[in-house]
Amino acid sequence: MGRRLWRFLQVLVEDLDAARHRDPAARTRLEVALGYPGLHAVWVYRVTHRMWREPGLRLAARLASQAARAATGVEIHPGAVLGQRLFIDHGMGVVIGETAVVGDDVVLFHGSTLGGKSMTHGKRHPTLGDRVVVGAGAKVLGPVWVGDGAQIGANAVVVKDVPADATAVGVPAVVRTRPASAPAAELVEDPAIYI
Numbered sequence: 639m640g641r642r643l644w645r646f647l648q649v650l651v652e653d654l655d656a657a658r659h660r661d662p663a664a665r666t667r668l669e670v671a672l673g674y675p676g677l678h679a680v681w682v683y684r685v686t687h688r689m690w691r692e693p694g695l696r697l698a699a700r701l702a703s704q705a706a707r708a709a710t711g712v713e714i715h716p717g718a719v720l721g722q723r724l725f726i727d728h729g730m731g732v733v734i735g736e737t738a739v740v741g742d743d744v745v746l747f748h749g750s751t752l753g754g755k756s757m758t759h760g761k762r763h764p765t766l767g768d769r770v771v772v773g774a775g776a777k778v779l780g781p782v783w784v785g786d787g788a789q790i791g792a793n794a795v796v797v798k799d800v801p802a803d804a805t806a807v808g809v810p811a812v813v814r815t816r817p818a819s820a821p822a823a824e825l826v827e828d829p830a831i832y833i
């Protein structure tokens with residue numbers, strides 16, 4: 639087996655383990671592999687993103703992405719750049735736009751959108767750092783930057799940059815700096831405490 643294929647398979651397994659690790663309801667790898675639509679959408683994205691790099695395969699990549707959307711309720715544009723161990727919890731209604739960039743160990747809850755505000759070409763979607771959590775129903779719009787470890791509250795609408803380790807809530811979202819005593823790492827490690 640080629641080294642690239644081996645590494646690709648490792649990335650898929652890391653995605654699976656990220657879902658298993660972050661959802662206490664998950665019992666076995668088999669259960670997660672078969673029953674988590676957010677994971678299925680990420681897996682399909684891992685393939686379509688590679689297809690997207692080949693100009694001749696872009697239409698096929700879009701179609702495969704739309705088929706995954708029909709099956710999972712999660713729409714990830716093949717051109718988006720997603721980091722490792724992305725966990726999309728509950729799946730349904732998540733949209734990730736073409737020029738979005740997502741760091742490692744990010745959690746997106748259902749109904750969250752990394753979308754654009756304008757119809758212009760070029761960078762028009764958000765950039766999320768590592769360990770960001772985007773709450774259910776939250777919209778992050780435009781080419782804004784969300785720093786490492788930031789949390790976006792459920793149903794927030796983010797249209798401005800969010801500093802690292804900050805919490806942004808409301809419409810439009812305002813930053814509430816997390817108290818020094820708050821266990822930021824634990825919140826990110828185990829977002830299922832919200833459920």
Ligand SMILES: CC(C)(COP(=O)(O)OP(=O)(O)OC[C@H]1O[C@@H](n2cnc3c(N)ncnc32)[C@H](O)[C@@H]1OP(=O)(O)O)[C@@H](O)C(=O)NCCC(=O)NCCS
Nearest residue numbers: 747772773774789790791792793794805806807808832833
């Ligand atoms: C934003 C969030 C991370 C904050 O959590 P936290 O650090 O524990 O903060 P607190 O609950 O102490 O709330 C801090 C303040 O923000 C407000 N707040 C919290 N979440 C909010 C939200 N989603 N929208 C608006 N205000 C919110 C609280 O009312 C509180 O206001 P106050 O200081 O005036 O009393 C969390 O509330 C959240 O929304 N997480 C998303 C979880 C999710 O989507 N779960 C889906 C599971 S299926």
